[in-house]
Amino acid sequence: MKNHFLGFGLGLRTDHYQTILDQSPDVDWFEIISENFMVGGGKPLYYLDAIKERYPIVMHGVSLSIGSSDPLNQTYLKQLKTLINRVQPQWVSDHLCWTTHAHINSHDLLPLPYTDETIDHVVNRIKAVQDFLGRQILIENLSSYLTYKDSVYDEWTFLNTIAEQADCLVLLDINNIYVSARNHGFDPMDYLKGINKNRVRQFHLAGHTDNGDHVIDTHDHAICAAVWALYAQALQHFGAVSTMIERDDNIPEFAELHNELQQAKHIAQQIIPQLKPELAS
Amino acid sequence: MHSLALLQQHFIQALQSGDVTAITDTIVEQGDLTPDFRINLYRTAYFLRFKETLETDHEILGYFLGDTLFDQMAEDYVRAQPSKHTSLRYYGDALPEFLQTTPPFNQHPIIAELATFERLLLSAFDAPNAETANLEHLTQTPISLWPNLKFRFHPSVQQLSSQWNAVEVWQAIKQKQTPPIATETRQHWIIWRNQQRLTEFSSLNTLQLNMFYRFLAGANYAEVCEQLAEEIDADNVSEMSIQCIIDWLNKGIISKIVY
Numbered sequence: 001m002k003n004h005f006l007g008f009g010l011g012l013r014t015d016h017y018q019t020i021l022d023q024s025p026d027v028d029w030f031e032i033i034s035e036n037f038m039v040g041g042g043k044p045l046y047y048l049d050a051i052k053e054r055y056p057i058v059m060h061g062v063s064l065s066i067g068s069s070d071p072l073n074q075t076y077l078k079q080l081k082t083l084i085n086r087v088q089p090q091w092v093s094d095h096l097c098w099t100t101h102a103h104i105n106s107h108d109l110l111p112l113p114y115t116d117e118t119i120d121h122v123v124n125r126i127k128a129v130q131d132f133l134g135r136q137i138l139i140e141n142l143s144s145y146l147t148y149k150d151s152v153y154d155e156w157t158f159l160n161t162i163a164e165q166a167d168c169l170v171l172l173d174i175n176n177i178y179v180s181a182r183n184h185g186f187d188p189m190d191y192l193k194g195i196n197k198n199r200v201r202q203f204h205l206a207g208h209t210d211n212g213d214h215v216i217d218t219h220d221h222a223i224c225a226a227v228w229a230l231y232a233q234a235l236q237h238f239g240a241v242s243t244m245i246e247r248d249d250n251i252p253e254f255a256e257l258h259n260e261l262q263q264a265k266h267i268a269q270q271i272i273p274q275l276k277p278e279l280a281s
Numbered sequence: 282m283h284s285l286a287l288l289q290q291h292f293i294q295a296l297q298s299g300d301v302t303a304i305t306d307t308i309v310e311q312g313d314l315t316p317d318f319r320i321n322l323y324r325t326a327y328f329l330r331f332k333e334t335l336e337t338d339h340e341i342l343g344y345f346l347g348d349t350l351f352d353q354m355a356e357d358y359v360r361a362q363p364s365k366h367t368s369l370r371y372y373g374d375a376l377p378e379f380l381q382t383t384p385p386f387n388q389h390p391i392i393a394e395l396a397t398f399e400r401l402l403l404s405a406f407d408a409p410n411a412e413t414a415n416l417e418h419l420t421q422t423p424i425s426l427w428p429n430l431k432f433r434f435h436p437s438v439q440q441l442s443s444q445w446n447a448v449e450v451w452q453a454i455k456q457k458q459t460p461p462i463a464t465e466t467r468q469h470w471i472i473w474r475n476q477q478r479l480t481e482f483s484s485l486n487t488l489q490l491n492m493f494y495r496f497l498a499g500a501n502y503a504e505v506c507e508q509l510a511e512e513i514d515a516d517n518v519s520e521m522s523i524q525c526i527i528d529w530l531n532k533g534i535i536s537k538i539v540y
C-alpha cells in the first residue's frame with residue numbers, strides 16, 4: 001500500500017482565511033473540519049472554494065460517532081458525501097470514539113471500552129461508511145482521561161485490530177498518544193510499535209495543557225518538547241508520514257503556526273533526508 | 282460486563298444531568314486520580330463547550346446580561362437543552378424561546394429579542410448562496426411588463442419584528458456605546474448577507490413590511506400596488522413602491538426579478 005506522503009499541512013481556521021488567500025503561504029496542504037462547511041453558503045464555503053483551488057485539502061470530521069450504539073446518522077453521511085464531492089479531498093478522517101447516544105450529541109470525542117463487542121460493532125460500521133462513501137477512511141486515536149473496567153485490550157491493539165478488520169487507514173495523533181500515555185501510564189513506544197505501518201496515512205501534532213498529575217488535550221498551546229521527541233520516534237518507526245498541526249483555540253498569527261510547521265519539517269528532514277510529497281490519485 | 286449501549290447511556294446521563302454514580306462504577310482506579318475526578322473532566326468540558334458556543338453566538342447578549350446572569354443562563358440552558366445536532370452551529374437555536382419562557386429572563390422580553398436578532402444574523406451569515414439582481418435588471422424590463430413583476434428574495438434575508446428596541450440596544454453595545462434604555466416600541470427589520478458576504482440589517486416601515494411579505498408570498502407588482510393603494514394615498518403608490526424596490530436592489534436582497 002502506498003503511503004501518499006503529502007508533506008506538511010495546517011488546519012484551515014477562520015482567522016487565517018484571508019491571510020492564506022493574500023499570501024499563498026508555503027504549506028503543502030490544509031486540513032478542514034468537515035462540519036464547519038456543512039452550511040448553505042456565505043464566507044465559509046467561499047473561502048473553502050478559493051483555497052481548494054490552490055492547495056490539496058484533507059477532510060477531518062468530528063461527528064461520525066463510529067462507536068455509538070445509535071444507528072449511523074444517514075443525514076450526516078449524506079452531508080459528508082456532498083462535501084467530499086465538492087472538495088475532492090486527498091482523504092477523509094474521523095475518530096475512533098463515540099459522540100452521541102440516544103441522539104444526544106456530546107460534541108466530545110468519548111472513549112470506547114476496548115472489547116470484542118466494540119471491535120465487531122465498530123468494524124461493521126466503518127465498513128458501512130466506506131461502502132457508502134466509496135472510499136477508505138482514516139480513523140484517529142483519541143486522547144482520553146479514563147479506562148473502563150470492561151476493557152480487555154490495550155488501546156493500540158484495539159485500534160490496530162479494527163483497522164485490519166475494517167480495512168481502513170489510520171491517522172495517528174502523536175500528541176494524543178502522549179496525553180493518553182501520561183493519563184493512563186503506558187509507554188508511548190508500545191503504542192507506536194502496536195500499529196501496522198502500512199495503515200498509517202497521517203500524523204497530527206498539537207499542544208496540550210499539563211496539569212502535573214494529568215494532561216488535557218486542549219489544542220491551545222505550542223507543541224511541547226516531549227511531543228516533538230515522540231514525533232521524531234514516530235518518524236523513525238513509520239518513515240515519512242504526512243504531518244499536520246492542529247490548533248483549535250488561542251489561535252495565533254498564521255506566521256507562528258507556519259514556523260511551528262517548519263520545525264516539524266526540519267525534524268522530519270533530519271530523520272528522512274529524501275522527503276518528497278506526492279498527491280494521492 | 283456492560284453492553285455498549287448501557288455504558289453510553291450512563292456516560293451521557295453523567296454529562297447531561299450530573300448523576301455520575303452509574304458511570305463511575307465502570308471506570309478503573311488508576312494512579313492518583315479517582316474515577317470521579319476522571320468523569321468530571323468530561324463533565325466540565327461538556328458544559329464549557331456549550332457555554333463557549335453560546336458566548337460566541339451571543340456576544341452582545343453577553344454584554345447586555347453581564348457575566349453573572351449570562352453564566353446562569355448558560356448553566357440553565359445547557360441543563361434544559363441537550364444538543365440534537367451534529368453541528369454546534371445550531372445548539373443555540375432554542376435560546377430565544379428558552380429566554381421567553383424561563384425566569385428571570387422572561388421578565389425582560391428584550392433579552393429574548395436580542396437573542397433572536399443574533400440568531401437571525403447567524404442564519405444570514407451562512408445561508409445558501411444565490412445570485413443578486415441589480416437596478417439594471419429592473420430598468421431593462423419593459424414598462425409594459427412591470428405589473429407582472431415578481432421578486433425573489435436572497436436566501437440570506439431574515440425578517441424580525443420586535444416589541445422592544447432590541448436592535449438599537451444591540452447596535453449601541455456593538456459600537457461600544459451606552460445602550461438606550463429598554464423601551465417598548467414596535468419595530469421591523471430585515472437582515473441579509475451582502476455581496477461582500479457581510480451581514481447587514483436595516484429597518485422597515487409598516488408599508489415596506491407589507492410589501493415585503495406580499496412579494497414573499499408571490500404577489501406581483503400590480504397586486505402589491507393595489508394593496509398599497511388601500512393603505513396610502515393612491516398618488517403616492519408608484520413612487521413609494523419603486524423607491525422601496527430600488528432600495529432593495531441596491532442592498533442586494535433581491536436575487537431574481539421574474540415576470
Ligand SMILES: [Fe+2]
Pocket residue numbers: 140173176204246
Ligand atoms: Fe487529532
